[in-house]
Structures are given as structure tokens and as C-alpha cells.
Amino acid sequence: MNRRAFLGWGAAGFVALCSGVAVSLAAVVRYLVPSVFYEPPQSFKIGDPADFPFGPPTFLPDEKIFVFRDREKGFAVASAVCTHLGCTVAYFQSDQRFHCPCHGSVFGPNGTVQHGPAPRALNWFEITQARDGQLLVDKDKVVPPSYRLMV
Amino acid sequence: MNLIREIWQSIVRRDPLSTDKGKSELVFLNVWLHIHPAKVKKENLRFKYTFYLGFITFFLFVILLTTGIALMCYYRPFPPQAYQDMKDLEFVVYMGPFLRAMHRWAAHGMVVCVFLHMCRVFYTASYKKPRQFNWVVGVLLLLLTLGLSFTGYLLPWDQLAYWAITVGTNIGSYAPIIGGQVREILLGGHTVGEAALLRFYVLHVAILPSALILLTIVHFWRIRKDGGLSRPTWKLKPNQPEALVTIGAPAQVEPLRTVAASKDKTYGLMEVVTGKPIFETIEADEEEDAVFSYPYAFFREAIALMVTVTGIMAISLFFHAPLEQLANPAKTPNPAKAPWYFLGLQELVSHSALLGGVVAPALMVLALLAIPYFDRNPSRRPTDRKWAIWLFTIFVVVNLVLIVIGTFFRGPGWAFVPPWVHVVAGAE
């Protein structure tokens, strides 16, 4: 083998080795990203409209949402997950605002940040009525705070 | 009788310890002891120079390994069993509360001691040439220590654990571009749940401890290869006359370089190649300030070990490791606080998540890593390095003040509440 061929093969081998290592590293990272999430579905039924009272919102702890029901305007669903670092906010009927216990963020009645470090307003989720008459919430569909469902 | 002596000799294979040869052989014929030199400098044994903080940190880690392995016998890393197992350890398992407490307090102690050790290394300027890289290894050890504490925090699966980790991992997701993905890989999902507990467990009992052990070996090896611990060189009597050492020269060839011999001791390739060692050498007339490691160094290290172990045991007899209610994703305790050593971070985060949670800590770590390469002042004498000492002290004080504010001055809703004002828990 002459010098030229040796260097050529050597370089090819080196490139092959590096790509092999790179591909393996990528595979390791990909391995760590779950292909299936065993998490509750993002879209779920929350019950009959009649289950929800007018007035103060109903808090659903497992889904971490507030369901608002207003006589004139209808249903709306707000996320209870603080946009700062994910603590669960509480709704105070007294001042009609959402308060986060972790770093003191306060969100107004329509979810906008009024105080504290939260960078964004609370999310509002789409709520519809399924064929069987039950209310259906989809957390993948974020809607403006003005969104309402009339039943 | 003779047989017993013969067996003993076959194990130790050294001369009696009453002889100098025996004292040296004890060190270098023994695989565990030979990380020590046969002789050490008197100044390095002085308590006030190191406070033995590196050793104490190491011994705390040994306690953590042993108690941790014991706890693993009763712990299942999935919710809600994880929490039940904690209750079992607290109320059913023989000596369970004691073991849990030892593991918990040793972990807190290790965070404290590793930080203090870093401070002593800084104030004695021991990160300077030729020890720059060992400082870098040290910073990595500090990060691993914090990582171990953080991953361990989730394992009890109580309210404290759940919310500290929820908040902590959400901080990470503010990192630009990769933040979200990193969090997803760390948690194995989008929220802190089963997958997250399992992954934190794997990190806590396998990945991080192995990494810490490997780096500790490097750290100790480098102490030897950097010439033992640093010494307050300016206090030593001057070398009469300045001896010259040749560098990198096999016997008869031109030397690469001739330099003044330093007072630091370094080991080179003495026996493999002819010529002088690569870095720095020791003068014959300095030998007088060295003593045999056995018994002087070993005795002191044994004392440090015993004080550490009995100290942690004593604390664990009187103070139990806390355990709150079962993790409840729906109800955030108010206030929800991260582990205390991250409360400075949480305090920053309460002002801005991106600046306080990502930018500031990243800059701090980079600054720590860069110190030995950035500080070009060769002197280790405190009066020559006023600036460095001031800057580092400010760094330490700012960190402490933030932690104290986060720990004692923050009440419900992260409102500023001095500790002497009593707030009714849960009042809203």
C-alpha cells in the first residue's frame, strides 16, 4: 500500500469512526426520550353540564383545571398550572383572582399576570359538548379567555 | 504461633513499623494506602491549613454510600409504594429512622463541607499552578454533590419532594432551545410522575455516585501528582542557594530548560527515565520538615473519620429526617420551597426565571471553573491577592444571604415574612 492509499484509507476510517460515535450518541439520547407516555390523556370528559354550579369555579384536582360556569356566558376552562414554574394556583373568590403559592404570582380574572414573576397569562382550554351530552375538555387546544361554551 | 506470624507476613510483607523502612513499606506496599506519600510535610498536617474539610467531605460520602445501600433494601422507586416504604422505614424497619436520618444529615453535611472545602482551597490559593486542573475537577465534584442531593430529594415521594422537584425541573426548562427537551428526558414525561421517580432513582443510586467515585479518584491522584498539598510557600525559609533543575533531559543530551527548583514536591518519571522529573522537585535540605505518613497523617485522618461518623450518628439520634404527607399533585403547599441549598436560586427565580434560574447559575459555574486560568497572579500570599479575596468573599456572602432570605424570610406566597413574625399556616 502506498502512502497516498494509506492516508486515504486512514482518513476514511477516521471519518467512519467519528460518525459511528456520533450516531451512537444520538441513539443514546433518542433512547432516553420516551416513545410512549403513560400519562393521562390531554382530552377528557369531565361530566354533565348539570354537575357544575354557577358562581365560583369548580376545581378538578387530577386534571388541574378550573371549570367556570356563568348564567349568561356559559362554560370556560382555565388551567391551574402556574406559567412560572408549574405550581398549582388557587382561585380566591374574595378578589376573583388566581394566586400562586410558590413565588407569589397573581393572575387576574381572565388569567393575565397582575403581579409576580409569571411570564405569561394562564392558559384557557377548549371545552365542547360531546355527543353523549358530557363536557369535553382538550388541553392541547389553547383558546382565548373570551372563549365560551353555551349549553 | 510461627504459622500465624507467617500468614500475617504473607499479607503485609513489610518490615516492622518500628523501622523507617517498615513505615515506608506500610504505605507503598498497600494498595489502599499508597495514594499517600510515604512522608508528608508538617504544614500540611496542620489543622488550621485544611480543616480536614476534604477528608470530612469524603468520609461523609462513605457514610452516604453505606447507609444508602442499606436503605435500598427497603425502597421501591415507584409511586405510591415509595412513600409507603418511607413510612415503613420510619415505623417498622429495625433502626430504619436512624439510617434515614444518617443518610439525610450526611447529605446536608456533604453539601456544606464541599462548599467550605472549596472556600479553604480558594483562600489558601491552592488552585494556582500546578493545581489548576484539580480545582476544575473539584468544581465538577461540587456539581455532582448538588446533583446527588437534588435527585435524592424526590425519592421519599412526599409533598416536599414532589413540589421541590416540580419547581426545580421547571427552572431548567427556561434554558433556551434545549430546556424543554432536557426536562422531558430527565423526567421521562411532561410532569413529575412515575417515570420521573424511576429516572431520578437511577441517577441517584447508579449514575451520579459512579461519576462521583471516578472523579474523586482523579481528584486524589492529582493531589499526589501535583506534588502533595500546597503550602504557604512564602513562610518557608528561603532555599539557599537557588537550586537549578533541568527539565525533560535524558542523561547526556542538552536539557530542554533549566529552572529554579521549587519548594513544592512533585513526582515525575524518576525511575523510568534518567534525568530530572518533569515539574518540580524537592531539595534534600527540605527533608527535615517532612514526617512519615505513618503514624502522623494516618492518625489525624482516622480522627477526622471518627469525628465525622460519631458526629453524624449523634445528630441522627436526636433529629429525625422529615417526612411530609404523600405527594399530591393537586395541592401545592404554601410556600413551596426547594431544598435549602437551592433556595438562593429560588429567591433569584422569584424575580426572573430566565435570569435567575438559568443565566445567573450558569455564569456562576463558568466563573468558578475559570478562576485558576483567569487569576494570573502567581503569589499565594494573602496580602498579594486582596482583589481575589474580596471578589470571592462577595460571591460567598451573596450566596449565603440569598439562601438565608429564601429559607427564613419567605412565607406563604413567597411574601417577605421575617422569621419572628408568626404566620398561621394555610391562612389565605
Ligand code: HEM
Ligand atoms: C466530593 C467532593 C470533594 C472531595 C471528596 C474532596 C476531597 C479532597 C481531599 C481529601 C483533599 C485533601 C486536602 C483537604 O482535606 O483539604 C482535597 C484537596 C483539594 N481539593 Fe478537594 N474535594 C472535593 C471537592 C472539591 C471542590 C469543590 C474543589 C474546588 C472547586 C476542590 C479542590 C481541591 C484542590 C485544588 C485541592 C488541593 C488543595 C491543596 O493542594 O492544598 N475539591 N480534596
Ligand code: FES
Ligand atoms: S410557580 Fe407560580 S409563581 Fe413560581
